[in-house]
Structures are given as C-alpha cells and as structure tokens.
Amino acid sequence: MTNNSMITRRDALRAGALGLGALSLAACGSTSSSSSSGTAAANTVAKTTTPVTLNMLTWNDHYDPQSQFPAIKKETGITVDVTLGSDDAGMFVKSKQSGQFDIVSADALWVPYYFQQGLTEPFDIDAIPVSQQLYSVSRDFSIWQNSAGYLGYPRAWSALRIYYNPKFVSPAPTSWEVLLDPKYHGKFVRENQPTDIVAEAGLATGAKDPYNMTPAELSRATEFLKAAKPAFLTLVSQNTGVVQALTNESAWFTSENLGTDFRVKQAGGPLIKAAVPKEGVVGWLDAEMKMKTANADRFSQFINAWGQAEFIPPLFKEFREAWFNEKAYKMLVNQGQGEFADALLYNQPEQALKAHLKGPQKDPNAYVTAFNSVFGA
Amino acid sequence: MSSSTTPIMSDSTTAVPATPRRRLSLRRGVLALSQYTGFAPAMVLFGLFFAAPMALIVAYSFWTQDGYEVVANWTFANYRQVFSTPVYVNTFLVTLWMTAAATVLTLAVAFPFSYWLARYVSRRWRRPLLFLVILPFWVSYLLRVTAWTIILGNNGALSRLLGVVGLSTPSWLLYDRPAVIFVLVYLYFPFAALTLFAALERFDWRQLNAAMDLGATQIQAVRRVMLPQIKPGITTAVIFVFIPILGEYLTPELVGGTRGVMIGNLVDNFFQEAQYAVGAAIAILIAAVVIILLVIFRRSLEVGEMYGR
Numbered sequence: 001m002t003n004n005s006m007i008t009r010r011d012a013l014r015a016g017a018l019g020l021g022a023l024s025l026a027a028c029g030s031t032s033s034s035s036s037s038g039t040a041a042a043n044t045v046a047k048t049t050t051p052v053t054l055n056m057l058t059w060n061d062h063y064d065p066q067s068q069f070p071a072i073k074k075e076t077g078i079t080v081d082v083t084l085g086s087d088d089a090g091m092f093v094k095s096k097q098s099g100q101f102d103i104v105s106a107d108a109l110w111v112p113y114y115f116q117q118g119l120t121e122p123f124d125i126d127a128i129p130v131s132q133q134l135y136s137v138s139r140d141f142s143i144w145q146n147s148a149g150y151l152g153y154p155r156a157w158s159a160l161r162i163y164y165n166p167k168f169v170s171p172a173p174t175s176w177e178v179l180l181d182p183k184y185h186g187k188f189v190r191e192n193q194p195t196d197i198v199a200e201a202g203l204a205t206g207a208k209d210p211y212n213m214t215p216a217e218l219s220r221a222t223e224f225l226k227a228a229k230p231a232f233l234t235l236v237s238q239n240t241g242v243v244q245a246l247t248n249e250s251a252w253f254t255s256e257n258l259g260t261d262f263r264v265k266q267a268g269g270p271l272i273k274a275a276v277p278k279e280g281v282v283g284w285l286d287a288e289m290k291m292k293t294a295n296a297d298r299f300s301q302f303i304n305a306w307g308q309a310e311f312i313p314p315l316f317k318e319f320r321e322a323w324f325n326e327k328a329y330k331m332l333v334n335q336g337q338g339e340f341a342d343a344l345l346y347n348q349p350e351q352a353l354k355a356h357l358k359g360p361q362k363d364p365n366a367y368v369t370a371f372n373s374v375f376g377a
Numbered sequence: 378m379s380s381s382t383t384p385i386m387s388d389s390t391t392a393v394p395a396t397p398r399r400r401l402s403l404r405r406g407v408l409a410l411s412q413y414t415g416f417a418p419a420m421v422l423f424g425l426f427f428a429a430p431m432a433l434i435v436a437y438s439f440w441t442q443d444g445y446e447v448v449a450n451w452t453f454a455n456y457r458q459v460f461s462t463p464v465y466v467n468t469f470l471v472t473l474w475m476t477a478a479a480t481v482l483t484l485a486v487a488f489p490f491s492y493w494l495a496r497y498v499s500r501r502w503r504r505p506l507l508f509l510v511i512l513p514f515w516v517s518y519l520l521r522v523t524a525w526t527i528i529l530g531n532n533g534a535l536s537r538l539l540g541v542v543g544l545s546t547p548s549w550l551l552y553d554r555p556a557v558i559f560v561l562v563y564l565y566f567p568f569a570a571l572t573l574f575a576a577l578e579r580f581d582w583r584q585l586n587a588a589m590d591l592g593a594t595q596i597q598a599v600r601r602v603m604l605p606q607i608k609p610g611i612t613t614a615v616i617f618v619f620i621p622i623l624g625e626y627l628t629p630e631l632v633g634g635t636r637g638v639m640i641g642n643l644v645d646n647f648f649q650e651a652q653y654a655v656g657a658a659i660a661i662l663i664a665a666v667v668i669i670l671l672v673i674f675r676r677s678l679e680v681g682e683m684y685g686r
Contacts, residue, residue: 089651093445186548192630194646234552234634250531365442368650369462372643375635376464377471 045128046301049077054295054302057083057095058105061319062155062288064311072305078298087193089364095119095291102295103302107284109211109359111144111152120289121296122149128300130307135349138324143357144287152287153303154324158344159283159355160196162275163260164253165246173253173275176204179228188228189242189251192235194371195361196282200255201225203279203356210282211359218370225374235375243267255281259320259344283355285324313337322346431664437657445651455658465643465659472623472640473666475554479561480619486562487569487614494570495577507574510567518564522631525560526551529632552634560632561622568617576610612674620667 056063063069069080083101085091088110095104096119106114114120125131125139131153138154145151162173169184179188190197195211201221202210213221233251236242242260245251247269254260261272288306290299312328313335315321322344323329332341345351361367441450459465494506513521528534529551536546549555580603588598604611626641633639640659647656 087649089445090649093651093653096446186552192646192649194650229635232635235630237630248530248532360445362444364445364650365458365652365655368646368652368655369458372468372646373462373464375638375646376643377468377638 045304046297048301049075051077051079052295052298053079053081054102054298055081055083055100056103056105057085057091057101058103058288059286060084061315061321062105062286063306064315067314068306068311071311072302075305076298076301078302078305080302088358088360089195092117092360099293102291102293103299104289104291105155105286106152106289107286107359108357109143111287111289112146113360114289115146115151119291120151121292121299122146122151123153123290123300125150125153128153128304128307130304133307133309133327134324135326137350138352141285141353143353152289153307155286155288156321156323157283157285157349157352158257158259158321159281159351160200160255160257161260161281162253162277163246163256163264163272164275165249165270166273167270168249168252172273174278176200176224176277176279178253178277179204179231180224181231184252185230186233187252188231189233189245189254190235191239191242191256192237195364195367196358197235198222198225198367198370199282199356201228203277203282204228206279210356212362215366218366222370222373225370229374232375239263243269246270246272258322259340262340262343263320281355282358283352284358285352316341320344322349324349434657434660437653438661440654442652442654447654455655456662458655459658459662465640468638468640468643469659469662475558475561475639476619476622479558479565479622480615482558483562483565483569483618484573484611484614487566487573491570491573491577494574495580496582507571510570513567519627521564522560522628525556525563526632529556529559551632552636554633554637557629557633557637557639560628561625564628565618565622569614572614572617573607573610576607576613580606616671616674619670623667624663 063080063082065082073079083094085094085105088107091104091106092110092114095101095114096117104114104120111120115122131139134154139150141154144154162176162178164173166172168187169178178184198213198218198221199207199210201224202213202217205217205220205224207213207217207221210221233245234241236245239256239260242251242254242256243263244267246254246260246264247267249270258274261274264270264272288303290296307325309325309327309331312323312325313331316323316328316332316337320340322341323346329341329346332338332346341347436449437447438455439451439453441448441452441454494503498506530536531546531551533551535550539546584602584606585595585598588602589595593601624641625639626645629637629639629642630645633642640663644656644659644663647653647659
C-alpha cells in the first residue's frame with residue numbers, strides 16, 4: 001500500500017493509458033476469467049447479477065477503473081464506488097465513523113484491529129474460487145486468521161530496505177547506525193511517514209515491537225532520530241520524490257519499498273543497491289476486508305471478480321508491487337517482467353512475514369509527538 | 378372573554394383575531410425582516426462552509442483523543458500538550474518569524490514594481506504587464522513549487538549558473554528556511570503587487586511634486602505624503618500575504634526539507650496519523666493569531682477603505 005498520496009493529474013493520465021492497455025487484456029482474458037470464477041464458484045459465491053453498488057475505501061494501486069470495474073460490473077452486476085484513502089489511521093477512522101464502506105483496504109496488523117473493533121466479518125477464503133490463484137502461504141497467514149475464518153483477502157506486500165548508491169555510500173550499510181555517520185549528513189531521503197520512521201528508529205535502538213514501543217523504548221528511538229536528523233535531506237510526500245532524489249544524486253540512500261533500485265534505474269538514475277540492516281526492517285502486506293454492511297453478502301462475489309490474475313499485470317507495471325497472486329506472477333514472467341518481479345521478491349511471499357509489520361499503536365499521539373519533537377523547528 | 382377586553386400582553390399567548398394595531402406591527406416586523414432576506418444565501422454559505430466547520434474544529438480541539446478516535450469529553454489536555462511541548466512553541470515562533478520575513482520581503486519586492494507600474498508605465502503597457510503578474514496563476518500551485526525544487530536543486534538551473542561564474546552552490550539553496558522564504562515570496566508576489574498597484578493607481582502624483590517643491594526630499598515626500606494615503610493598500614497587502622503564509626505546509630514540505638519546517642507541517646503530521654484533537658488545537662492557535670492580527674489591522678483599515686471609498 002505505500003501510495004499514501006492522492007491521485008495526481010499525472011496519475012490520472014497514466015491510469016488512462018494503463019486502462020487502454022488493460023481493456024484489451026481484459027477483453028482477451030474475460031473468457032478464462034468467467035470460466036474460472038463461474039464454474040468453480042457455483043456453490044460458494046453468489047451468482048446473482050442484481051445490480052448493487054459497493055462502496056470501497058482503498059488506495060489507488062488496488063484497482064484499475066478503466067478495465068477492471070467494467071468487467072466486474074458485466075460479470076456480477078456490482079458497481080464499485082471508490083473513495084481513496086491516504087493512510088491506515090485515517091482510513092480506520094473514516095470507515096468507523098461513516099459505516100458506509102462495504103470493502104476497506106488495510107495493512108498487516110490493522111486487519112485484526114478492524115475485527116477487534118467489530119467492523120469486519122471473517123470469511124472462508126477457500127470458498128472463494130479465485131483464492132486458488134494465490135500463493136498457498138498467503139491463505140494461511142496466522143495474523144489474519146481466527147476461528148471464524150479469514151479476516152482479509154491478501155493483495156500485495158513489501159518490506160522497506162535501505163537502498164544506497166554504492167558510488168557514495170561505502171561500505172554497504174549493515175545497520176541503521178549508518179544514519180549517524182557524519183559523512184552522510186544531508187544525504188538520506190525518506191517518505192514522510194511519521195509512524196514508520198519512528199518504528200525504524202525503534203528497530204535501530206532494539207525495540208521488540210517497533211509499532212508499539214514502551215515509553216522508554218520510544219524515548220530511545222526519539223534520541224536516535226535526533227542524532228540521525230542531520231542525515232535527513234528531506235521528507236517527501238511520495239515515492240516518486242525518493243526516486244527523483246536518488247536519480248539526480250542529491251540523496252545517496254533511503255529506506256524504501258522493494259524494487260526502488262529498479263525504479264531508479266528506470267528513471268535513468270545510477271546503480272542503486274539494497275541492504276538489510278541487522279536490526280531488521282518494517283514492512284506491510286495489505287488486504288481487502290469484508291465490512292459489516294448490508295452488502296456483505298456480495299463481498300465474495302466481488303473478490304472473485306476483482307482478484308483475477310488477468311487484472312494484475314497492468315497494475316504491476318504501473319505500481320511495481322509484489323501481489324500474492326501466483327498465477328499473475330507466471331503471466332508476468334511470460335510477459336518479460338520476471339526480472340522486476342523477482343527483484344520485488346514476488347515469488348517469495350513467505351518473506352512478507354519476516355519484516356516487522358505495520359499496525360496500530362496503543363498511543364499514536366506519542367509516536368507523532370516523538371516524530372514532531374525531532375523534525376519540528 | 379371578548380377581544381376588546383383582552384389585555385394587550387395576553388394577545389401573544391391566546392388565539393384571538395389580530396387588531397389593526399397588531400396587524401400594523403406585524404407588517405412592520407415582516408418589512409424589517411425582508412430587508413435582510415438578501416443576506417440569506419450569504420448566511421447559509423457562511424454557516425455551511427465557515428461557521429460549522431470552524432465550530433467543529435473548535436470542538437475537536439477541546440475533545441479527548443482516545444487512540445484513533447476523538448471522544449466528546451471536554452478537556453484542555455490538547456492545549457496543555459501544545460504549550461508544554463517546547464517543539465510546538467518553538468515551531469510556532471519560527472513560523473511567525475518566517476511568515477513575517479516572507480511578508481516583508483514580498484512587499485519590499487512588490488512595492489517598487491507597483492510604484493514603477495503605476496507612475497512610469499503608460500496605460501497601454503500596464504495591461505500586458507499586469508497580465509504577466511497574474512500569469513503564474515494559470516499553472517497549479519503544486520507545479521509551481523515543484524518547479525522550484527528543480528530550479529534550486531543540486532543540478533538545477535541556478536546551481537549550474539553559479540557554477541558557470543565559478544561559485545559553489547550554497548547548502549541552503551534548497552531544503553532550508555531561505556528556500557522556503559524565497560519560494561513564498563515568489564508565490565505571494567502577485568497578491569501584494571496587485572493590491573499595492575490598486576492603491577498607487579489612485580494616488581495623485583502631483584502631491585509628491587508639490588511636497589518636493591515645498592522643500593521635502595524625495596524620501597520625505599514618499600514617507601509623509603504618499604505612504605499615509607496608500608496605507609490601506611499596504612495593510613490589505615500584508616493581510617493577503619501574511620495570513621495564507623501562516624498556514625502554509627506544502628511549500629515547506631517541498632522545498633524546506635527537515636530544516637524549513639513550519640507549524641502547518643506538524644499539524645499535517647497529526648492529521649496524517651488521525652490525531653485530530655491536538656491537530657485541531659494547533660490549528661485554532663494559528664486562527665487565533667490571525668484574528669489578533671486582523672483586530673490590530675482593523676484600527677488602520679476601515680472596510681470602506683479596502684474598496685477605495
């Protein structure tokens with residue numbers, strides 16, 4: 001999910017171009033899509049095509065409005081009305097306050113949190129035919145399971161590693177302590193994600209649960225960030241800002257999602273390498289959740305149509321994320337995208353749980369205050 | 378009980394036919410109210426788009442933040458947190474300082490331009506020049522600021538120009554406070570220039586000549602004769618520039634780096650993590666500064682003067 005930004009004009013133009021390509025793909029793939037979902041789904045997924053509008057609160061990398069939504073409507077009668085979210089906290093509040101969203105996207109440990117708050121319904125993931133396209137490991141994530149069923153339909157994942165320019169950063173970083181090295185002052189660029197940055201500082205200072213640190217751990221993380229602040233060149237609002245800074249070499253290293261090395265290369269930038277700090281990294285895996293609404297009975301039908309592998313390659317080319325859909329990986333390899341997919345560890349979904357996963361904090365105010373106390377004037 | 382014997386005071390509480398006197402006062406009341414019906418759309422708009430959201434922000438700032446939710450339990454805790462955390466007070470003061478600096482610089486750049494335009498440029502050329510002043514508005518705010526990150530960046534035009542003349546790029550050219558102030562001056566120059574031009578255009582330049590004929594130096598003539606007359610224009614320009622800059626967060630985020638942060642950025646961090654109560658408290662404090670400034674400026678600015686009356 002790292003697209004914490006709203007759609008820009010550029011995004012819209014890209015989406016338009018993407019849509020044209022995807023439309024033709026969908027046209028080619030619609031037969032297989034219908035058959036795979038139609039036959040196997042007979043006893044498990046609602047077959048009605050009664051028109052209904054599902055309200056979806058999600059990020060813009062989760063769907064393709066140009067080809068995916070018309071195909072879903074044609075097959076199921078479901079019209080999707082999307083509201084774009086910015087980050088997990090805001091989306092949680094929005095969905096809880098409004099109660100109008102039928103499907104909501106969330107990251108990692110936010111998924112069980114929605115359930116604990118009584119907002120979502122578990123479902124039988126194996127009863128949704130399209131789930132057979134998923135890597136089996138993703139149908140078995142313990143964080144998303146309880147006795148009543150699965151809490152979210154797995155979509156994609158990433159971990160945040162240190163990406164560095166070997167021309168300037170040498171030796172290769174092995175620890176978050178690289179941020180304290182005076183020779184790298186003003187050379188670290190990072191997306192402005194207060195909680196994640198504090199969590200990374202928590203890892204650097206030995207916190208066990210970086211998204212739920214004790215006051216003492218949080219205090220140590222804050223001190224680390226204060227010492228590391230001179231390394232920060234700027235905090236940017238989007239991933240594109242990080243890629244730009246690494247490409248023009250105004251920044252030499254970052255903490256970013258998998259595949260940043262490829263993105264910089266695509267942008268015409270220098271060689272960028274990845275490093276995994278010994279203290280660990282943070283990461284996310286996101287899912288679509290079945291909200292407790294009057295339209296909950298159409299959730300499985302929606303997921304069965306939305307999750308088809310045919311829709312993923314265009315989204316992969318646009319957003320460069322490792323989905324949990326194994327069938328789509330094979331399609332990507334056949335389309336010559338295998339190298340990039342492997343760089344994202346697409347074919348190693350078990351890696352998703354190895355990062356410290358994003359989740360809600362018991363005291364989010366303390367995290368923001370810690371962040372502000374470092375980056376305020 | 379007949380109506381003729383009913384005391385006037387009881388008329389309002391009993392259903393009796395209206396007397397001619399009562400009908401007259403009713404008609405007068407309706408007439409008095411009808412004078413204000415024209416304000417109804419403005420009142421509705423004001424209520425919906427200003428008063429109600431503002432009231433909600435005020436309420437949020439006094440409500441309790443419980444995890445990710447705001448609970449309607451009244452408290453001063455949010456304001457206490459703001460005032461007891463040094464970084465918020467410091468950032469607030471730095472923001473005021475940066476806003477004042479940007480406002481002074483904007484007016485310092487805009488005044489000579491407007492003076493030249495109003496006094497020395499023929500009417501034929503004024504229109505195209507004014508058009509050039511507002512031309513940047515045709516491009517989105519975000520794009521204009523982003524363009525400056527490219528111009529001021531490491532390999533940007535300015536850096537290359539400095540390299541050509543043998544100078545090294547100063548570290549504060551981008552991602553620091555001077556960069557923020559510079560870009561803010563660029564962004565708000567049109568507001569100041571147009572407002573000052575409107576004031577200077579009405580000024581009778583013969584008064585300057587008369588003052589100098591009577592022995593005043595040019596600076597004295599400007600200070601004692603012209604400035605008092607265009608004071609409402611200057612005040613309006615200050616209001617148009619200072620107030621929006623005070624709440625800025627996008628420009629500092631894009632060109633300020635970690636050293637050019639303003640208070641708006643800290644509010645944004647709170648809102649990003651759904652900590653609306655403390656965020657609202659800081660937003661209300663920003664609004665309070667604006668209100669205080671408007672009260673101060675009100676003494677030197679009558680509403681009529683803004684419209685040239």
